[in-house]
Amino acid sequence: MNHVAPVQFVAKNMRVDLSLIAGMVAPKSRVLDIGCGDGTLIDYLFRNRQCDARGLEIDMAEVTRAVTHGLPVMQGDADSDLANYPDAAFDYVILSRTLQAVEKPREVLRQMLRISTYAIVSFPNFGHWSLRLQLLFGGKMPMTRAWHRMWYETPNIHPCTIQDFFNLCDEDGYKVEQWLAADDDGARAPWRKYKFLANCFGEQGLFLLRKA
């Protein structure tokens, strides 16, 4: 029998290098990592930046793994559970590789910037040239390392491009404090100065936002 892994994780094979995200977080700050998986980033922020870092994760097996490692993680859902936190409870809320998989990305962003001063968001860039070419010449939904599931079973229900994300930030009044494009392995890509190039060649986008 063909065993298909549960569709819980989102582009897990693609990881922004933790140090890129951690580099955006001020030491000793209060951090919530949404979709924290087994809590690697939380652990990193606690040990290296002395942060009060906590996690929210939808997959119970990952939550159990994280708590087993002594990390404060609770099972929950970005779409429904952020509403439970008070205003300004955190300095940073991180949504790494998860935005494209939530039901209401816009509402999730709004909640993030309600409960936190800064939001750090990373997502796989649907504007990458290889996806554009696949769609243009193959006429089929693109498949890459990050977008590796068939359209009918992908959890990535809200794909967007780096340009799309800039547009949403403009529309909803979020100030982009920092941004960068990165490749699948999380190395910083050299398209920093040119949005157009970043949108073509960056495999993922990483943004630090605050309310304007």
Next chain:
Amino acid sequence: MDQSPNLSEPAHQSITFEDGLTLDCGRHLARLTVAYRTYGSLNEARGNAILICHALTGDQYVAEPHPLTGKPGWWDALVGPGRPVDTGKYFVICANVLGGCMGSTGPRSPHDERPGEPWGTEFPAVTIADMVRAQKRLVEHLGIARLFAVIGGSMGGMQTLAWAALYPNAVFAAVPVASAAYHSAQNIAFHEIGRQAIAADPFFYGGRYWAEGVTPARGLAVARMTAHITYVSEAALTRKFGRRLQHATDLTLLVDRFEVESYLEHQGSSFVRRFDANSYLTITRAMDLFDLAADHDGNLSRAFAGTKTRFLLVSFSSDWLFPTAQSRAIARALNHVAANVSFVEIMSDKGHDAFLLDEPDFHRTLSGFLAGCAEHAGLA
């Protein structure tokens, strides 16, 4: 020592506070005895103490053979040297609850006003918070200002929540397991069946069975049998017994007994040998009265406003008595006050009882959580 004149009991380790305790109901107990056990040793800073809170029919013998039944401690798999609650590292305290029948002040204790008689049904109504206040006295007596952790399942989880709400600065970490912030209508209903069964036993004598030299064993056994069904899942009962018969392979005669029947019977009869009916009435009532939010204008998160305690909430997927939704509601209330909260639901088909059984995921989770907390508390 606190012993009723009519029921012989082993001597329990205990401390008596001669100034007594004022209860939530307004009554004042002239003397308060708390029976307890400790394991491991308190470190010099007095910072490695863990209080374990027992459930409805539990007692202080958490990690050693029970003096009446000889059975291993009720959380033996969890508490001991090298176990998740490592007695080589932590100083573990477990006290019999107020209202209990294993040495702490309860319906079997001498009546305040009637020398020579036990309280019986006249024992004042106690609450979960009263139990916690009694434990606080013990903890202070032991010279501990702050507990490293309070851990408890079911009613023990209620006490854990009450500890965190009443004494936030005295609780570094709190682990309510398979518990709830209030007793639901369904929970109360099942308790009421148990109480009615006890009251209907002809040997109950309006609660003065001790004066007649008898016990309402039948009623108490039925109470236990009913309760026991609520502790297990349908799947677990099916797996354990199915429709199997005792001493027969086919259902031939109407006198055949199903295995599940004799199992329940056994649960009931072994229980009555170690538990007092009036205690059962007192403690089930205390659980029914529990509603942590009600003490805070109906807003559970207010019970934890400003808390610095680190929480771990654990539920079990097949627990229908204290379902996951109850633990999740507590986790969300804690989110409302930006508390540090971990929350896991352990997959298990063993129902509410899973918290007492061998559930490796639960044990690993608790162990990891405590290790993480120890690091934050500077214990590691």
